[in-house]
Amino acid sequence: MKNKKKLDSKEIGLDIGLMLGKYFFRTEHLHYGYWTNDLKLDIHNLPEAQENYSDFVISHIPEGAKTLLDVGSGVGNFALKLINMGYNVDCVSPSPLLTKHARDILGDKSHIFESNYENLNTDNRYDVILFCESFQYINLVTALENSLKFLNNNGYLLICDFFKTDAKGKSVMGGGHRLTKFYDLISRYPFELVKDIDITKETALNLKLVNDFLTNVGLPIVNLCSNFLSTNYPLLTKLIQWKYRKKIKKIKRKYFSGERNAENFQIYKSYRLFLYRKQADY
Ligand SMILES: C[S@@+](CC[C@H](N)C(=O)[O-])C[C@H]1O[C@@H](n2cnc3c(N)ncnc32)[C@H](O)[C@@H]1O
Structure with a gap:
């Protein structure tokens, strides 16, 4: 193959x-x-x-x-x-x-x-x-x-x-x-x-836009999908959440913790x- x-x-x-x-x-x-x-x-x-x-x-x-x-x-x-x-x-x-x-x-x-x-x-x-x-x-x-x-x-x-x-x-x-x-x-x-x-x-402000987008659009979409899955397929959702718990935690911190912002960009980049x-x- x-x-x-x-x-x-x-x-x-x-x-x-x-x-x-x-x-x-x-x-x-x-x-x-x-x-x-x-x-x-x-x-x-x-x-x-x-x-x-x-x-x-x-x-x-x-x-x-x-x-x-x-x-x-x-x-x-x-x-x-x-x-x-x-x-x-x-x-x-x-x-x-x-x-x-x-x-x-x-x-x-x-x-x-x-x-x-x-x-x-x-x-x-x-x-x-x-x-x-x-x-x-x-x-x-x-x-x-x-x-x-x-x-x-x-x-x-x-x-x-x-x-x-x-x-x-x-x-x-x-x-x-x-x-x-x-x-x-x-x-x-x-x-x-x-x-x-x-x-x-002059470029750090892009991160403010990214953070606003993730907070106001990305996170609500993720929460909606997660709600849909846990109410319709509770067992399967629990299994997936357990199996990928480390990955999920990492993604949450990376994208939805609010740390992806202009202030941090100016510190780390x-x-x-x-x-x-x-x-x-x-
Ligand atoms: C953030 S985009 C910038 C695109 C463009 N220069 C601009 O200013 O809009 C990064 C670009 O780097 C290219 N790229 C990624 N890895 C590369 C590599 N190893 N060699 C050459 N180009 C690469 C991507 O395909 C993409 O076109």
């Missing part, structure tokens, strides 16, 4: 994020919103906050750059925006669902490598390699090694993503490489730091934009 490939929970999370975002909030991106003071924190303003985020990242693309590799290109809208500005953009996209969306949007305007960045193989070289909230998914060492390989001399690494801080305690929010580990590792590679900008404050220049003749 054929072994079925296990599905990756992070990939499923992104696919669900895409569906919910597109259907309910008309968002066109899979990254956080960048909340400026003049933009009211409201879920309906999320698309505008996400556009702000794209504009913020784009404003840090170095002058003179022409060719970009968008690693983890999501639905392809960020790449499209860049192409419409005159850049030549290739994409890396390991997720079949997201790649399909990106292909529909980009057509033949971009070459999409349907692969993990870790396994990417190409003779192409780029002026900028861009990680827009995708860096956290990629093995640190391979991300740096491959970027050196695929960048032109004096090319740039542009990363906008969140990292883990060294704060004590255990966060319910996963994701992100440890920031101190990243600094330590990249200092051993021929990359010169050009910019390091902290945007934790650091959202940063990094621009590094590859040193010449490496």
